Amino acid sequence: MKNQKMQVKSKVWIEAGGEVVAGDGKINLLERIEEAGSIQKAAGEIGMSYRHAWGFLQKMEKRGGIKLVVTQIGGREGGGAKLTPQGKEFLRRYSAFREGLDEYIEKKFRQAFR
């Protein structure tokens, strides 16, 4: 088999009620909000509009049933933002879930297609 150039790809995400709650992209947004202390800055870092990022957060919170981010004095546009304790917990859990998963899939693929 000329499979030396074949590669495995994968995508994982969380759903609730048939709707996407989070995948690597949304988790990355949350991580950046926590680091930057601002939705605006976090969104800018990944080339996303503030409006888009805000919409993502609303959907994640609604679909997941978790309050993830609190915005601070200054309003939605001007003030800072940080993760709630539940938001941090969600990140920790997602990170534990993702840890080593790509490597496992890659290894399983290589074993089958070696």
Added chain:
Amino acid sequence: MKNQKMQVKSKVWIEAGGEVVAGDGKINLLERIEEAGSIQKAAGEIGMSYRHAWGFLQKMEKRGGIKLVVTQIGGREGGGAKLTPQGKEFLRRYSAFREGLDEYIEKKFRQAFR
């Protein structure tokens, strides 16, 4: 965390040169061709047109660099079809790769989000 209703979803596929070679759907088509002995029947079983199925096969073979299916006397539309030894080998390998993978991802998710 109100995460009792959250579920993990995943998708895996094989690429070569940045293009999709196969995922569960195309593998299912190959399995059905082997069982039915006909591209036409296999495609019909999964609600796909013959033309669409044929296109899938051509792309899989070209991108993967493997001859997967041979069509028999009667031509593309009228005759039968079967997997080549390499096609069977590809199915066996993909099956070995997929075996238990969803369960592993599910278990890892439940451990992190229990």
